[in-house]
Amino acid sequence: MNSREIIVNVLGNVFNEKAYSNIVLNKTLNKAEISAKDKAFITEVVYGTVKYRYTIDVILSHYVKKGFKSVEPYVLNVLRSSIYQIRYLSKVPDFAVVNEAVELSKKHSSGKVAKFVNGVLRNYLRNKDEEYVKGNIEDILAFKYSFPRWMVKFFMNDFGKEKCEIILKGLNQVPGVTVRVNNIKKSYEQAYSELSELGYTIEEGEICPEALRIIKGKSIENNPLFKEGCITVQDESAMLVGMVMDLEENMTVIDLCSAPGGKTTHMAEIMNNTGKILAFDIHENKLKLIRDNSERLGINNIEANTLDASEFHEDLEGVAHRVLMDVPCSGLGIIRKKPEIKWNKNKNELKDLVNIQRKILKNGSRYLKKGGILVYSTCTLNKEENEKNINWFLKENPEFKLEKIYVGDLDNLIYHQEGYVTILPNKYMDGFFIAKLKKS
Numbered sequence: 090m091n092s093r094e095i096i097v098n099v100l101g102n103v104f105n106e107k108a109y110s111n112i113v114l115n116k117t118l119n120k121a122e123i124s125a126k127d128k129a130f131i132t133e134v135v136y137g138t139v140k141y142r143y144t145i146d147v148i149l150s151h152y153v154k155k156g157f158k159s160v161e162p163y164v165l166n167v168l169r170s171s172i173y174q175i176r177y178l179s180k181v182p183d184f185a186v187v188n189e190a191v192e193l194s195k196k197h198s199s200g201k202v203a204k205f206v207n208g209v210l211r212n213y214l215r216n217k218d219e220e221y222v223k224g225n226i227e228d229i230l231a232f233k234y235s236f237p238r239w240m241v242k243f244f245m246n247d248f249g250k251e252k253c254e255i256i257l258k259g260l261n262q263v264p265g266v267t268v269r270v271n272n273i274k275k276s277y278e279q280a281y282s283e284l285s286e287l288g289y290t291i292e293e294g295e296i297c298p299e300a301l302r303i304i305k306g307k308s309i310e311n312n313p314l315f316k317e318g319c320i321t322v323q324d325e326s327a328m329l330v331g332m333v334m335d336l337e338e339n340m341t342v343i344d345l346c347s348a349p350g351g352k353t354t355h356m357a358e359i360m361n362n363t364g365k366i367l368a369f370d371i372h373e374n375k376l377k378l379i380r381d382n383s384e385r386l387g388i389n390n391i392e393a394n395t396l397d398a399s400e401f402h403e404d405l406e407g408v409a410h411r412v413l414m415d416v417p418c419s420g421l422g423i424i425r426k427k428p429e430i431k432w433n434k435n436k437n438e439l440k441d442l443v444n445i446q447r448k449i450l451k452n453g454s455r456y457l458k459k460g461g462i463l464v465y466s467t468c469t470l471n472k473e474e475n476e477k478n479i480n481w482f483l484k485e486n487p488e489f490k491l492e493k494i495y496v497g498d499l500d501n502l503i504y505h506q507e508g509y510v511t512i513l514p515n516k517y518m519d520g521f522f523i524a525k526l527k528k529s
């Protein structure tokens with residue numbers, strides 16, 4: 090299979106079978122015997138086509154006169170990935186993109202279909218600069234940043250026009266890589282100089298003292314510092330969660346939704362591998378990831394077990410100094426890394442999540458000792474799942490009070506007067522929400 094065939098097959102999995110792009114890509118590329126350069130090209134075109142699907146489909150609808158249902162799904166994805174390359178990539182000449190698409194359609198389908206593909210792409214090439222969308226601001230932003238209209242409207246309602254555009258732009262950024270230095274195994278300064286010696290271009294993170302940004306360098310998973318457990322790949326927004334928990338050595342901490350363990354292991358590192366972290370997740374198969382990560386990092390204060398956090402577990406009542414609820418959410422803040430979220434979510438699904446998040450809040454809060462701290466976090470930008478859940482909880486539980494979070498000044502941090510923080514997405518940070526509550 091050549092690169093173009095791989096691209097169209099992966100797109101078929103993502104668009105037609107709702108697969109996650111990162112998982113299918115990793116699986117496919119690990120099996121394929123192709124060069125690193127081809128792997129990079131496939132990755133770029135797959136992520137790009139998923140990300141810009143809305144814009145691409147608006148364009149295609151001008152040239153596929155009989156509607157998308159008249160086109161085989163495989164051929165539709167040939168067209169989508171070709172329009173992506175023509176519109177957003179400069180490295181492949183337009184004529185080569187068209188030729189490849191025609192050949193692929195001929196091989197997969199027929200000469201007639203190949204002729205149709207040729208016609209559509211050449212038509213687009215003649216009209217590349219046409220104004221494809223006129224209309225209201227939501228239509229224009231949806232086309233410009235390639236988001237479904239409902240999502241644009243949704244961000245616009247919650248954040249206003251200016252912030253909505255910042256969010257859309259941020260969610261389209263190619264995510265940079267940030268790692269967290271494991272203080273149990275190595276000092277920050279040591280990790281910094283060793284990574285530099287290994288040829289990585291790095292810089293310090295924005296806020297979190299253990300964060301290091303990889304600007305340039307080889308894949309981090311094969312790096313000796315990673316293998317020895319001195320660093321972990323983690324977004325800086327996620328690192329802020331551990332930072333605001335006011336952790337101390339020898340505490341008992343409950344992490345209710347913990348897999349794959351990014352925040353659990355961070356907390357263990359901050360606690361210097363002392364005390365006890367009871368890490369739970371509803372999915373047994375994901376617990377292995379926490380255990381594997383702990384072993385790599387030299388951590389032995391984490392006990393990982395299965396548990397449904399939406400139910401009350403009497404044996405945990407009042408045992409913890411700290412409770413973390415990094416709840417399952419709609420993930421609108423991590424579209425940079427999972428662009429298919431643009432197409433796989435709908436408004437109703439967002440509502441269903443609120444119910445489970447409230448159950449987790451209500452039950453999980455009972456595991457806290459008096460004077461303890463509860464942190465609630467999501468990687469989404471939906472007020473129903475964030476502020477409104479916290480406000481609901483406070484009304485029902487007057488013994489809890491919000492603590493003000495302050496981690497530093499950055500353009501993308503919105504500190505609400507109530508005390509919680511919303512993080513807007515940009516190149517280095519996912520969209521996130523964190524609230525910190527103290528039990529009196």
Ligand SMILES: C[S@@+](CC[C@H](N)C(=O)[O-])C[C@H]1O[C@@H](n2cnc3c(N)ncnc32)[C@H](O)[C@@H]1O
Pocket residue numbers: 327345346347348349350351352353369370371372375396397398399415416417418
């Ligand atoms: C946002 S992820 C957690 C990420 C994790 N805290 C980290 O930093 O690596 C949410 C997790 O909640 C788990 N989950 C979903 N429903 C749950 C429930 N009812 N009880 C416990 N865990 C649940 C999911 O399996 C998923 O691993």
